[in-house]
Amino acid sequence: MNLMQLRAFHAVATQASFTLAARTLGLTQPTLSQSVKALEERYGVLLFERSSRRVQPTEMGRRLFQLTTRLFDTEQEAATLLEGSAQLARGLLQLGADSPYYVMPLIAEFDRRHPQVEIRLSIGNAGAVLEDLSEARLDVALLSNPPVDPRFHIVPLYRDPVRLMLPAGHPLAAGDAVPVAALAGQRLVMRETGSMTRRTVERGLAEAEITPAAVFEVTGREAVQEAVALGLGLGFISAGEIRPDPRIAVRPLADCAWHTDEYVLCQRDRRRFPAIRAFIELAVAATA
Structure with missing residues (x-):
């Protein structure tokens, strides 16, 4: 043969x-x-x-x-x-993520264990990171809700609930939680197309048959938070990405279970490369 x-x-x-x-x-x-x-x-x-x-x-x-x-x-x-393990004593590991908050602690621990491996990190929306991974411009990615694709080795890590961000002093921030129905007629601040948080929220609004008054689209989670802080609308954020800001109130949604699922993934035929395998194993152990 x-x-x-x-x-x-x-x-x-x-x-x-x-x-x-x-x-x-x-x-x-x-x-x-x-x-x-x-x-x-x-x-x-x-x-x-x-x-x-x-x-x-x-x-x-x-x-x-x-x-x-x-x-x-x-x-x-x-x-x-x-x-x-010789390859772990040298080389380059190129990482991509749709949020810096989840991946940075993993990078810090990986760097402690394998200080000779150079690490480069690219942050972008999930669609852009996934494209870079598919074209081998990245070795490993940490993403929310990646699509099922036979080209990729995809490993689940954890589930992250979606929270509502409101300007401090907004009437809806008076309670401990906000009913989803209260979003009807509100102006919402959304991330760009390709954001998994946006897809999750849009799917949830459609299922609840809720129509916002308007949608203000911005690029990046930092822009969403700044827009909310300045009263341009209500926004959404994964619980793991929340950072204190006195201008913003963060509340759970009372009667729904909107969430994103975090995964670590790589090209299937590269999953046994030492540095890639080591990073994935670290990510799984850290979130177990």
């Missing part, structure tokens, strides 16, 4: 594209296509349906993909074992 042919098949099945698979393997597309075709002809099977715009594996292709996934995962494990 030709291992290169299996590797070509596995890359196409993973990427759902001959073009992307060829780029991943550093081959020309004709060379990769010929490898897959040779594998099919050798065993008299059809591994991909090529009639649609997106390459789809046949039933035989799906069964083979399960086997090649185990094969190349084992290959990566062997490489990781042989490389050992």
Whole structure:
């Protein structure tokens, strides 16, 4: 059995594209296509349906993909074992997150354990961070509610309730909690499209059939907090991101369970790289 042919098949099945698979393997597309075709002809099977715009594996292709996934995962494990912990004595770990508050304590602990590893952190909304992770511009990401995607190894960490921010002295801040129904007719301050907190709130408002008077959109959580402090509307924040500000009152929502779920994730085929694996294991242990 030709291992290169299996590797070509596995890359196409993973990427759902001959073009992307060829780029991943550093081959020309004709060379990769010929490898897959040779594998099919050798065993008299059809591994991909090529009639649609997106390459789809046949039933035989799906069964083979399960086997090649185990094969190349084992290959990566062997490489990781042989490389050992030496890679943790040097190198670069590029992290992304949609909030600095969750990731900074993890970075501090990782740096204490592995001081020779250089760490770079990029903060952005979840959509931008996810794109950077998918393009391998990042090694690991900490995100709220990432979409299920077979390209990623996704590990749950914890659940974070959503809180309401109000200007200090706002009538709704008089009680210990604010009913969701009280948001009807209020002006709301929302983060940009792509924010998971915004998606959570919009979904909750729609389910409760609540329509705000207006929505003021700003970029970044700091801008939301400043807008709320200056009376431009009511905003939302995850409980773990709350920082004291005398200009702002923070209250739970009385009759709902709006929340975000935090996850740590990386590209699936890179999850056993020593630095990536070490950071994910640290994140899981720290939030257990």
